Every structure is written in structure tokens, then in C-alpha cells.
Amino acid sequence: MSERTPAMPTDSPPNGFLWGAATSAYQIEGSPLADGAGPSIWHRFAHTPGRVLNDDTGDIACDHYSRWREDVALMASLGLNAYRFSVAWARILPEGTGRVNQAGLDFYRHLVDALLEQGIEPMLTLYHWDLPEALDARGGWASDASPGWFADYAQILYRALGDRVRLWITLNEPWVITAGGYLYGDLAPGHCNPRESAIVAHNLLRAHAAASASGRAEGIERIGLAVNLEPQDPASDSPEDQDAAARRDAFINRWFLDPVFFGRYPAQMQTIFGTDWPDFSASELDALRAPPDFVGVNYYSRSVVRADPTAQPVGARRVRQDTRPHTAMDWEVHPQGLTDILVWIQGRYGNPPVYITENGAAFEDPQPVAGRLRDRERLAYLRSHLRAASRALRRGVDLRGYFAWSLLDNFEWSYGYAKRFGLVRVDPVDRQRLIKDSGRFYRDAIRRYGGGR
Ligand SMILES: N=[N+]=NCCCCNC(=O)[C@@H]1[C@H]2[C@H](O)[C@@H](O)[C@H](O)[C@@H](CO)[C@@H]12
Numbered sequence: 001m002s003e004r005t006p007a008m009p010t011d012s013p014p015n016g017f018l019w020g021a022a023t024s025a026y027q028i029e030g031s032p033l034a035d036g037a038g039p040s041i042w043h044r045f046a047h048t049p050g051r052v053l054n055d056d057t058g059d060i061a062c063d064h065y066s067r068w069r070e071d072v073a074l075m076a077s078l079g080l081n082a083y084r085f086s087v088a089w090a091r092i093l094p095e096g097t098g099r100v101n102q103a104g105l106d107f108y109r110h111l112v113d114a115l116l117e118q119g120i121e122p123m124l125t126l127y128h129w130d131l132p133e134a135l136d137a138r139g140g141w142a143s144d145a146s147p148g149w150f151a152d153y154a155q156i157l158y159r160a161l162g163d164r165v166r167l168w169i170t171l172n173e174p175w176v177i178t179a180g181g182y183l184y185g186d187l188a189p190g191h192c193n194p195r196e197s198a199i200v201a202h203n204l205l206r207a208h209a210a211a212s213a214s215g216r217a218e219g220i221e222r223i224g225l226a227v228n229l230e231p232q233d234p235a236s237d238s239p240e241d242q243d244a245a246a247r248r249d250a251f252i253n254r255w256f257l258d259p260v261f262f263g264r265y266p267a268q269m270q271t272i273f274g275t276d277w278p279d280f281s282a283s284e285l286d287a288l289r290a291p292p293d294f295v296g297v298n299y300y301s302r303s304v305v306r307a308d309p310t311a312q313p314v315g316a317r318r319v320r321q322d323t324r325p326h327t328a329m330d331w332e333v334h335p336q337g338l339t340d341i342l343v344w345i346q347g348r349y350g351n352p353p354v355y356i357t358e359n360g361a362a363f364e365d366p367q368p369v370a371g372r373l374r375d376r377e378r379l380a381y382l383r384s385h386l387r388a389a390s391r392a393l394r395r396g397v398d399l400r401g402y403f404a405w406s407l408l409d410n411f412e413w414s415y416g417y418a419k420r421f422g423l424v425r426v427d428p429v430d431r432q433r434l435i436k437d438s439g440r441f442y443r444d445a446i447r448r449y450g451g452g453r
Pocket residue numbers: 024027172173176228230298300301302303331358405412413421
């Protein structure tokens with residue numbers, strides 16, 4: 001089968017299946033302070049020397065804030081029927097609460113209207129890591145007031161765009177927000193404090209529940225939560241490795257989904273955090289129960305796990321599978337893990353509607369030659385993971401769509417622009433867009449198997 005023949009599933013996805021691509025505000029927009037916007041914690045973090053590789057910042061990024069019309073046309077040329085993006089909270093509320101910046105609302109309204117004109121379904125993420133700096137100065141997600149701040153911000157957007165946007169996501173990857181921002185410190189705001197991280201996670205769950213409730217009150221019917229999920233396979237059948245994998249599964253995959261679906265944390269959290277784990281009351285736990293209308297699954301890889309008492313706080317570490325292919329992020333290419341995690345959700349949480357809200361890979365791309373960029377590894381990753389998604393459909397998973405991460409090469413957080421996930425190349429000098437072979441493959445797959453626009 002040639003590279004260009006989209007090797008897709010024998011059975012086509014259900015009618016109405018969404019074929020999209022995903023991005024986030026700070027990673028693509030640039031112009032972070034334009035037209036009255038306030039600074040976010042990522043604006044401050046990226047401008048702090050040493051925090052981001054090569055001291056890259058999102059000051060320009062993909063310049064999407066100026067090129068959004070061109071990018072919508074690009075999505076249409078790829079045949080996308082959906083697009084997932086996030087709203088920069090500090091463009092809407094420069095101080096995080098209070099005064100609304102109309103220019104910020106206008107930017108996203110124009111973007112949504114342009115998508116709808118092209119028959120592209122918008123999926124709006126309310127929070128993709130870029131908390132207004134003014135709120136971080138008031139305690140940020142560690143503040144007891146943070147769920148209220150978030151629900152008020154969400155309500156402004158529900159009222160401004162709720163008549164146009166049908167698919168909403170409250171939080172993108174609460175685990176990475178918590179672990180990256182408050183436990184390991186590699187992401188904004190760069191804290192390393194286990195007790196604070198447990199409180200932040202709790203407030204994020206309260207914020208999801210509060211924003212879901214304010215959405216219901218505004219008549220919003222499809223509000224989801226996007227989570228990074230990663231199967232944890234024990235390195236051996238020893239009890240130590242089995243327990244280590246179970247702890248890491250609780251820590252990464254169930255820390256947030258168990259509370260929203262069951263109103264309780266995984267039992268292992270107390271073991272993992274010890275005395276740093278707060279003593280939550282029964283009513284506090286029950287208040288977390290806010291089952292999403294759909295689960296957004298961000299899948300990249302799995303982990304093979306070995307017990308390691310020195311690898312805190314979980315006492316488990318990843319074992320690199322040297323004989324297997326890896327991406328430029330050093331993540332194992334393991335498409336079966338996508339099927340496995342989708343079937344796991346189906347069985348554990350009662351087969352909720354699911355969208356794959358992120359799936360993709362960074363690889364070292366070759367230079368374009370004669371207007372062509374042959375990103376073979378990314379194309380193969382995409383093909384194998386679309387097949388994996390198809391296997392989940394055949395197992396009865398209520399899979400409603402697939403969003404490739406990412407539409408564009410963009411600002412990859414603490415890696416800056418050194419890691420490229422795009423189906424479309426963004427030239428580092430003039431930001432010119434060039435559809436890579438992986439983007440062409442995706443376009444052909446959508447034409448062949450998608451309901452299309
Ligand atoms: N081992 N291992 N495995 C996988 C760990 C995944 C954790 N990182 C993510 O999920 C982030 C998510 C984010 O939404 C996006 O903003 C990022 O650009 C992508 C790419 O990094 C992914």
C-alpha cells in the first residue's frame with residue numbers, strides 16, 4: 001500500500017464523526033497583550049530566563065492572532081469538519097475577573113463565525129493552561145476562590161458564544177496543569193509543592209463542576225473534560241511492578257476521572273501523597289461529582305512501569321522500551337494503547353461519549369524540497385493511530401471524533417519551538433504555512449472515510 005493511500009479502517013466511522021485538528025491559544029496565537037489583553041502565567045513564565053528552551057516565548061508563535069482567516073482557509077483545504085481551539089482567559093478578562101475586554105470576545109466570535117461559514121464545527125476549550133497573571137497573584141488555582149473565578153469567566157463565554165458553539169471543554173488536562181505546574185515545576189507557574197498540588201487538583205475539579213453547572217444554567221448541553229490518558233503496563237508480573245503500575249494508573253488516569261464520575265478519589269492517592277494528602281470531607285468529595293457529557297481523550301503514548309522507591313511520589317518509574325520506535329519527545333509509539341484506553345473508559349465509566357481531542361507526534365522534520373515536506377514518521381504515526389481508533393469503534397466505544405494534535409507546528413511549552421507536532425509546517429522565520437505529507441494523508445483519509453463537510 002503506498003504512503004499516500006490512506007490505510008483506514010475497513011468500516012467507516014459513524015455518521016457525524018468529527019475529523020478535526022487541535023491547537024491552544026498560547027501555543028499558536030502570538031500577540032499575547034494585543035487589544036487590551038492582560039498577561040497570563042505563560043507570558044510571565046516564558047519571559048523568565050531559563051524556563052523555556054532557547055528562551056523561546058509565545059510573543060509571536062504562529063501569529064494566528066493576525067493570520068486566523070488564512071488558517072481557517074487552511075482547515076477547509078484539509079477537509080476538516082471540526083476544529084478544537086482554546087480561549088485565552090486574559091484576552092476576555094485582562095485582570096481575570098471584573099472588566100470584560102470586548103476586543104477579546106470579538107476575536108473569538110470572528111473566528112467561530114469563520115469556522116461555521118466553512119462548515120467546520122468549533123470545539124472550544126475554556127482553559128488550556130494560560131491563567132491570567134492577575135489571578136495567580138491572588139493565589140491562582142491554589143486559591144479557594146478559583147472555582148468561582150473560572151465559573152464566572154465560563155459564563156461570559158457561554159453567553160457570548162453559546163448560540164454558535166455546541167461543544168465545550170472546561171479544562172485541558174487537569175493532571176498536567178497540576179503535575180507540571182505545581183509538583184514537578186516544569187510548566188507555569190513552576191511550583192514544586194506536593195501539598196499545594198493536591199489542593200490545586202481539588203480546586204480544578206471544583207472549577208470543572210462549577211463551570212459545568214453555570215453552563216447548564218445557560219442551556220449549554222455538551223460540556224466535556226479533556227484528560228491525558230496513558231496506559232500503565234507493568235514491566236514484569238512481579239507484585240511490586242504490578243502495584244507500581246496500579247499506583248501510576250491511579251495517579252495519571254484516575255485522579256480526575258474517578259471524582260467527576262464517582263465523587264471519590266482513587267484510594268492510592270493517600271498512599272502516594274501521604275501526609276500531604278488533605279483530609280477531604282464526604283460532602284467535599286461528593287461535590288466533585290460532575291459527569292462530563294463527553295470525555296476528551298488526549299492520547300500520545302503508554303508507559304511500561306517498574307517499582308522504584310526512589311522515584312517519588314509514586315514509587316514507580318517509566319522503563320524505556322529501547323527496541324520500540326519513539327517520537328522526538330522520547331515517547332514510545334504504541335497505537336494499541338489508544339485502543340486499550342478507549343475500551344478502558346468504556347468499561348469503567350459506562351461507555352460515555354468520547355472524542356479523541358488530541359493525538360499526534362513530534363518528529364525531526366526534513367527540510368521542505370520543492371514545496372513538499374515528507375514527514376514519513378508522523379504520517380505512519382497518524383495512520384497507525386487512526387487504525388487503533390477504528391479498533392475501538394469495532395469494540396462498541398462511543399467514539400464521536402478525532403482531533404489531530406496539532407494543526408500547526410507551535411510553541412511546545414518548555415520545549416519552545418524545538419518540538420514540532422504540526423500537520424502543517426510553520427516557517428520559523430516568516431511563519432509561512434506548508435501542508436506536510438501527514439496533512440495530505442489526513443486530508444485523503446477524510447475524503448475517503450469521513451462524512452466530510
Ligand atoms: N510519556 N508520556 N507521555 C505522554 C505525556 C503527555 C503529557 N503532555 C500532554 O498531554 C500535552 C498535551 C497538551 O494539551 C498540548 O498543549 C501539548 O502541546 C501536547 C504535546 O506535548 C500534549
